Amino acid sequence: MTEYHIRLYKDSDYHTVRDIFARGITEHYPVALRHTFSLPRVWILVLAVFLLALVTTGSFIVSSVAVAVIFLVLSLININIFFSYVRKSLATDMLDIRKNYLQRDGCCFWVAESEGEIVGMVAAVPFPHPGGQNQVELRRLSVPKKHRGRGIGKALCKTVIDFAQKSGYQAIVLDTSLHQMDSVHLYKRLGFQITATYYPNYYFTKFLDFVDLIFQYDLVKLQ
Template sequence: MALAVAGLWFGSRYWYTEYIQFSLLDDMLDIRKYYLERDGYGFWVAESGGELVGTVAALPSSEPGGEKHLELKRLSVSKNHRGKGIAKALCRTVIDFAQQRGCQAVVLTTTFAQISACKLYERIGLRLMNTLAPELKFKFFGFKILAYQYDLPNH
C-alpha cells in the first residue's frame, strides 16, 4: 500500500512539474504578448497591500464549435488569501469580459483533484458538462479532466 501511495505521489508530482514547465514555455513566458496584445484575450491580477495574490486569464476557446466561447485559464489565488472571495471575483471578471465581447459561454477544464476549485465553479453557476479520461497512463491513476461551462444570458 505504501509503495502504491509513493508511486502515485511521484507520478502526480512529475506530471504537475511537466505542466508547469510547459506553461512557462508557452503563454506564461510572455503574458503581455500572449494575453494583453491579442484581441479577445485577457489577463487580470488581484492585489492586496501591494502584493500579487491572484491571477486569471481568458482566451477564445480552441474547442470545435467554441468560436463564441471564452476559456477561463490560469486561475490562481495564493494560499494565505483563499476563502476571501478573490477567486470568485476573478471568475466574475472573466464572465463580464466574455459578456461584453458577445460570447455565448465561458468554458474551462480542470482536474478532479481541484476539489475546492470545482466547488467554486459550481457555486458561481458553471455546470459540469463532461468528464474526460485522458491518455492511458493517466487512466491508471484514475486521473480525470472535468469540463465546465457557464452559459451567458441572452444566448
C-alpha cells in the same frame, strides 16, 4: 480585512504571477496521491506484487521492498503529472504573458492586488469550439492559500464573466482537475456546469483515475 482590487497584468507582475501559478497547481498533488491510494485496483496491484515477490524469493524483506517501490513509482507518476503541466505552461503561454494575453484580440490577463501584493490571477483566451460557438476559456485562475476565503477567486471569475459578456462571447469554458476541489466547488457555486470528463494525456492517468473536468457557463441565456 484588507480590501483588494482587480487590474490588468503589468510586466512587473511577471515573476510573482508565474510563482503563484506554479504553487497553485503543484499544491494539489497530495490530494491526487490520497485518491490514488484509495483505489481498490492499486491495492490489488500492491498485494499481487507482494505475493509474487514472496513466492519468488521467499523473503518478506524483499517483498516489502517491492511494495515500497510500487508506492514510490505511483507517487512519482502523480507528482510528475502536476509538475509536467507546470513546466509546459511556463514554457508556452506563461513565458510571455503580455504577448499571449494582452496583445491578442479577445484575450486578457488580470491580477488581484492588496496593499501592493498580488493575491490572485486569472486569464481569458478565445476557445475554438468545433460547432462554431463563440466561446472564451477561463484560464490560470489561482489565489495563494493565505488569501483564500476573501472572495478573490469569485471576483476574478466574475471579471472574466463580465469581459465575456462585453466581448460578445456566447459561453465561458474551463478545464480543471477533479483534485482541485476548492476550484470545482467555486465554479459550481457560480453556475458553471460540467459538460465532459476525460483523462489527460499523461502516462497511467486512467489507472490512477486522474480525471479532468470541463465546465461551461452559458451567457446566451443571460442576455
